[in-house]
Amino acid sequence: MGSGYSDYDFGADNDGDNIEKFVSENDVIVVKVDGLNQFKVEPINLSPYNVSLVSTFRQFPEYFKEFVGYIDNHYRTIPDRTQRGVSGLSMGGFMTFWLAAKLPDWVSAAGNFCGSSEFSAGPLDFPVRYAHADMYDNFKATSMRMHNGTSDRLRFYHEDMNRYLMNAIPHYQFKQYEASHITCGMGDMFVFMKEAFETPLPLPKKWDYIDIYPYFEVWDYKVETTRNLSGYTILENVNKDGFNLAIRNFLPDGELMPNVKVQVITAPIYKANTAYNITDTDIRTMESRQYVANSDASGSLKLQLTGSSHQVGIENLHNAPNISMTGLTIENMDWAESGEEVAFSIEVLNKGFGKSGKITAEVSAISEGLDVITGQGQIDGLEALEEKKVNGVFKVKNNRKGYDIAKFQVDFTDGSDGSWQEEFEILFKDPVVEITNFVIADGKEFTIVKEAVDSETMVIGAGNGDGIANPGETIVILVEEEGKYIRTHTYTTNKYINPGNVSIRIADPWQEYDHIGGTVKYTMPVLDAEIPEGEEIPFYFEYWTPGPISGQHIIHKGKVNVQVKGEDKTLPQVEWVQVLNDDRIEARVYDGASVGEVHLTLSPNVEKSTLKHVNWEDTPPSFSIELTDDGQGGDTVKGDGVYSARITGRPSYFYDLSFELNDSIGNKGKHLAEEPVFLKNTRSR
CATH class of the missing domain: 2.60.40.10 (Immunoglobulins)
Known part of the structure; x- marks a missing residue:
C-alpha cells in the first residue's frame, strides 16, 4: 500500500494500484479537483471545499456543476449521471459522500477512502452539523462504497456511521484493509466504480431528498425557503401524485420550522397551462386545505407551503384516493x-x-x-x-x-x-442495563465536561435547581465519570416529553481534541406541565468518553427512570431570537404548559454602538413591544411557538433585549438575551 496522501497517481505508485493503470485499461477520464478553499494571499487552509471552516465563497457543490459542464464540453465524455462518479481521500472522502448526497441527479457512484463522517457545512451564517449517517435516503440511486484501514484514526467514527448506512442502504459496500489513513484498496474501488457505470442502479419510483441550503435544485425540482437558521429541508415520497415536505432544525427528530415560508416548483411533468387540484395537510396541526394550481408553459407547478410537516396531493386522476x-x-x-x-x-x-x-x-x-x-x-x-x-x-x-x-x-x-x-x-x-447513579440538572450550576477533556462551569437546564424533575422543567440527565459530570443524549417515546413541537439538542464538538470533526450530542428534554405526580419516565441514554487509542471515543449506553414530582413552577423559556430583513423580530418561546404573554423591552447598547467611523445619532430611548403567535401582523404562522412583531419608527442602533414572560398557569419572570441585536432604520415605516 502507499504511504502518503499523493502517491497513487502513476508508475510504481501504490505498488501499481493507481490512477494511471485504471485509465490505461478502461475508457474513463479521471479528473483531480483542487479542493483548497482560499485566496492565494491567505495562509493554507486545511479545511477545503467550504466545510469545517465554513466561508461565503466557493460553495463547492454549486461549483461542481460548472466543473462537470466544462469537462463534458471539452472532453469525450458520456454526459449522463449514470457515467459519472466521485471519489476522494480523507477530507476528499467526506466530500465524496457529501457531493453524492447533495447531487444525486449528477452522479451515480461514490467511492470514499477514509473520509470523516461529520463536519460543519452549509451557509456561513447558519451551518449545520452535517453527518452522512443522516442522509441515507439521498443515496437510493447512488452506488456507494467505503474503504478504511485497520490503523486509520477515523475508523471509530466510521463504525458509528456504518451502524446506520449498513442497514439503511441495501447496496452500500464497506471494506477494511490492513492500512492506515491512505487510499487503501484503490484497485478494488476502481472495479466498483466501473461496475457501477456498467450496471447503474434504477431510479426509484418515489424519491427522497434532504438539503442543508435554503435554496436548492434536485431532479428538476426547485425549492426556495426563507430559512435563515440551521436546518434541513426534507422531501419524501416525491412523484407525480405529490410529495411530503418538512423543515427541521436537526435530524431525525428536530423541531419543525413552521415559520419558514417555502416555494416548490415541480419538475415539468404535468400538462402545460392546465389547472390541477391540490391538497395540503399539515400533519402538525392536522389542518387541510384544497386549492387549484395552474401549471406553466413548461408543465411545472408552483406551490406555496411552510416549514411544518406537509403531505401534498396532486390530482392526476379525477376523484382518486391517494x-x-x-x-x-x-x-x-x-x-x-x-x-x-x-x-x-x-x-x-x-x-x-x-x-x-x-x-x-x-x-x-x-x-x-x-x-x-x-x-x-x-x-x-x-x-x-x-x-x-x-x-x-x-x-x-x-x-x-x-x-x-x-x-x-x-x-x-x-x-x-x-x-x-x-x-x-x-x-x-440494543438492550441496556438500568443505572440509578445519575443527576437531574434543572437550572443549577455544574462543572461539566466539554470538548472531550476540557470543562466549563455553567447553569444546566431550567427550573428550580433542586435536582428533582418537576413538571414544566427543562432537564439534562448527567452522569459522573471520575468526578466529572457528563451531559447525555436521551431518547424516549413518552407522551409527556417535549410538548408543543419542542426538541432541543446541543452539539459538543471534539475537533480540538481528536482533529477529526465529530461531535457528541446531548439533549434537553422538556417535561409537560400535566405529568401526574410520581410518574416514572424511562429514558435511553448515551454519552462519550475518550478512549485509550488515538481517535477513539467510547460510547456508553444505558437507561434511567426519572420520577417526576411537584408542580410546574418554571417560567417560559426563550430558545432563540432574531431580527429579520423585513423589520420583524422573532423569538422561539416554549413552556411545559402553554405560553401566555411575551413582552420585550429593547434598551440601547451605547458601548456596542460605538463603532469606528460611524457617526450615530443621539442615543434612542428604550421601548417595549408585545410579541404574538396569532398569525397576524408581524407573525407568520399561528401557534407555531415563534412569537413575532414588526418594528417601526426606530433609528439604526444596537439594543439589549429583556423579555417578560408568563404562562397559562401563572408562572412569570424575566429573561435577558445574551447578545444585543442590531435594528436598521425603520422610521420610514
Whole structure:
C-alpha cells in the first residue's frame, strides 16, 4: 500500500494500484479537483471545499456543476449521471459522500477512502452539523462504497456511521484493509466504480431528498425557503401524485420550522397551462386545505407551503384516493429494542380527492436481519383528507444487534386498481442495563465536561435547581465519570416529553481534541406541565468518553427512570431570537404548559454602538413591544411557538433585549438575551 496522501497517481505508485493503470485499461477520464478553499494571499487552509471552516465563497457543490459542464464540453465524455462518479481521500472522502448526497441527479457512484463522517457545512451564517449517517435516503440511486484501514484514526467514527448506512442502504459496500489513513484498496474501488457505470442502479419510483441550503435544485425540482437558521429541508415520497415536505432544525427528530415560508416548483411533468387540484395537510396541526394550481408553459407547478410537516396531493386522476403513511407508534415498549418483538401501529392519510375502498396494509423488510411476524392490517376505507390508524398492530423483530436503524416497506392496496408504496424506518436500541447513579440538572450550576477533556462551569437546564424533575422543567440527565459530570443524549417515546413541537439538542464538538470533526450530542428534554405526580419516565441514554487509542471515543449506553414530582413552577423559556430583513423580530418561546404573554423591552447598547467611523445619532430611548403567535401582523404562522412583531419608527442602533414572560398557569419572570441585536432604520415605516 502507499504511504502518503499523493502517491497513487502513476508508475510504481501504490505498488501499481493507481490512477494511471485504471485509465490505461478502461475508457474513463479521471479528473483531480483542487479542493483548497482560499485566496492565494491567505495562509493554507486545511479545511477545503467550504466545510469545517465554513466561508461565503466557493460553495463547492454549486461549483461542481460548472466543473462537470466544462469537462463534458471539452472532453469525450458520456454526459449522463449514470457515467459519472466521485471519489476522494480523507477530507476528499467526506466530500465524496457529501457531493453524492447533495447531487444525486449528477452522479451515480461514490467511492470514499477514509473520509470523516461529520463536519460543519452549509451557509456561513447558519451551518449545520452535517453527518452522512443522516442522509441515507439521498443515496437510493447512488452506488456507494467505503474503504478504511485497520490503523486509520477515523475508523471509530466510521463504525458509528456504518451502524446506520449498513442497514439503511441495501447496496452500500464497506471494506477494511490492513492500512492506515491512505487510499487503501484503490484497485478494488476502481472495479466498483466501473461496475457501477456498467450496471447503474434504477431510479426509484418515489424519491427522497434532504438539503442543508435554503435554496436548492434536485431532479428538476426547485425549492426556495426563507430559512435563515440551521436546518434541513426534507422531501419524501416525491412523484407525480405529490410529495411530503418538512423543515427541521436537526435530524431525525428536530423541531419543525413552521415559520419558514417555502416555494416548490415541480419538475415539468404535468400538462402545460392546465389547472390541477391540490391538497395540503399539515400533519402538525392536522389542518387541510384544497386549492387549484395552474401549471406553466413548461408543465411545472408552483406551490406555496411552510416549514411544518406537509403531505401534498396532486390530482392526476379525477376523484382518486391517494394513500400515505403519516405516523408510527411503538405500542409495547418504551423504544424499539433489538432482539425483542416490537409491536407498532401506523396512521394513514388519504391526501387525494376521492374515497378509498377497503385498504390493506402489508409491511415487509428491506434491511437484513428482520423478521416480520405480523405484517398485515386493514382499514375499512378513507374519505378524502381523512386520517385513521390501521386496525390491529404490526409485529417485527430485529435480530441484527449493533445497528441503529432498520428500513421497512409498506404496500397499500384498496381492492380495486389503487396501490401505493413507501418506505419507513424504525430506530432500534440494543438492550441496556438500568443505572440509578445519575443527576437531574434543572437550572443549577455544574462543572461539566466539554470538548472531550476540557470543562466549563455553567447553569444546566431550567427550573428550580433542586435536582428533582418537576413538571414544566427543562432537564439534562448527567452522569459522573471520575468526578466529572457528563451531559447525555436521551431518547424516549413518552407522551409527556417535549410538548408543543419542542426538541432541543446541543452539539459538543471534539475537533480540538481528536482533529477529526465529530461531535457528541446531548439533549434537553422538556417535561409537560400535566405529568401526574410520581410518574416514572424511562429514558435511553448515551454519552462519550475518550478512549485509550488515538481517535477513539467510547460510547456508553444505558437507561434511567426519572420520577417526576411537584408542580410546574418554571417560567417560559426563550430558545432563540432574531431580527429579520423585513423589520420583524422573532423569538422561539416554549413552556411545559402553554405560553401566555411575551413582552420585550429593547434598551440601547451605547458601548456596542460605538463603532469606528460611524457617526450615530443621539442615543434612542428604550421601548417595549408585545410579541404574538396569532398569525397576524408581524407573525407568520399561528401557534407555531415563534412569537413575532414588526418594528417601526426606530433609528439604526444596537439594543439589549429583556423579555417578560408568563404562562397559562401563572408562572412569570424575566429573561435577558445574551447578545444585543442590531435594528436598521425603520422610521420610514
